[in-house]
Amino acid sequence: MNQQEDYTEPNQNNKGFETEAESALGDLMSEYEEVPTMAFTMELSSLSHAGATDIGHRRRHNEDYYGIQYRLLKQETPQGSQSTARGLYIVCDGMGGHSAGEVASAMAVEVLQQYFESHWQNELPNEETIREGILLANEKIHAINKEKSRAGAGRMGTTLVMALVQDTEVAIAHVGDSRVYQVNQYGDILQLTVDHEVGQREIAKGVSPEEAYQMQNAYQLTQALGPRKNDLVNPDIQYLEIQEDTLLVLCSDGLSDGALLEDYGETYLTPLLQSKADLEKGVLDLIELANQQHGHDNITAVVVQMKLRPSS
Known part of the structure; x- marks a missing residue:
């Protein structure tokens, strides 16, 4: 009959068998764990962008409008080039019918561009400054509605989505969908923004997404610029610190409807992060994709490519 012997694995809950070498190794590992991991500070290497808009297949006119403003300072050193950049990117989707929706969307872009010329100095504007600019645009559109006695569906208005980029810092603001x-x-x-519409409002109240989007008015906007006075407009504003190569996509719902970007992003968006990507062609390809899939609305896209590298 075989005799069974008790066996204890060394250093498995049996400190009495720990050698001096093992003890020293344990102390060394403890010290190593307390050393913070080094993190590289990233800097902007390049900032590129492109934008386009299309009427789509079913609309008689285009009420979308977009704007791109940027400044780029590039410095060459023996260690390489360094870019200091700032860009203002805006997409607006107007509403209110012919000669109204396109007026509202263009006005919003122009007002905000002029506003940030004097309200954006050496640092990215703070939340209050951005909010004031958006409310100024709303005030001007709302004043025209009052002047022309527009009411109900006759009021002109527009959605807004905006990105302010300064080096590796980004501010995102939006009103609408x-x-x-x-x-x-x-x-x-x-997806960085949450649509201002009835369905999302009900979800925020605790209603399930399935129930919320069975409502007849689920896609009705709860916020827009122009139809209401300032105290009823509450833009969402958020800040990002970019630490890796990034592509931002600003778009009207003519492009985002039907989970188009989620479903086709790997094919149409991910390649646009490549250094030699043709962003203008990429935007046109996105618009063509939307037209192929539905084309039921105006389609607008602005893409912003941010390439980063470790600071020298």
Whole structure:
């Protein structure tokens, strides 16, 4: 009969058998764990962008409008080039019928561009400054509605989505259902904004998404610029610190409807992160995709490519 012997694995809850070498190794590992991991500070290497808009297949006129303003300072050193950049990117989707929706969307873009010429100095504007600019645009559109005695569906208005980029810092602001997406270097496609519409409002109250979007008015906007006075407009504003190559996509719902970007992003968006990507062609390809899939609305897209590298 075989005799069974008790066996204890060394250093498995049996400190009495720990050697001096093992003890020293344990002390060294403890010290190593307390050393903070070094994180590289990233800087902007390049900032590129493109935008386009299209009437779509079913609308008689285009009420979308977009604007791009940027400044780029590039410095060459023996260690390489360094870019200091700032860009203002805006997409608006107008409403109110012919000669009204396009007026509202263009006005919003122009007012905000003029506003930030004097309210954006050396640092990214703070939340209050951005909010004041958006409310100024709302005030001007709302004043025209009052002057022309427009009411109900006759009031002109517009959605707004806006990105302010300064080096690796980004501010995102929106009113309505135009969106911003972020595509990272791993190909993840993240929706950064939440639509201001009845369905999302009900979800925020605790209603399930399935129930919320069975409502007849689920896609009705709860916020827009122009139809209401300032105290009823509450833009969402958020800040991002970009630490990796990133693509921002600003778009009207003519592009984002039907989960189009989520479903086709790997094919149409991820390649636009490549250094030699043709962003203008990429935007036109996105618009063509939307027209192929539905084309039921005006389609507008602005893409912003941010390339980063470790600071020298």
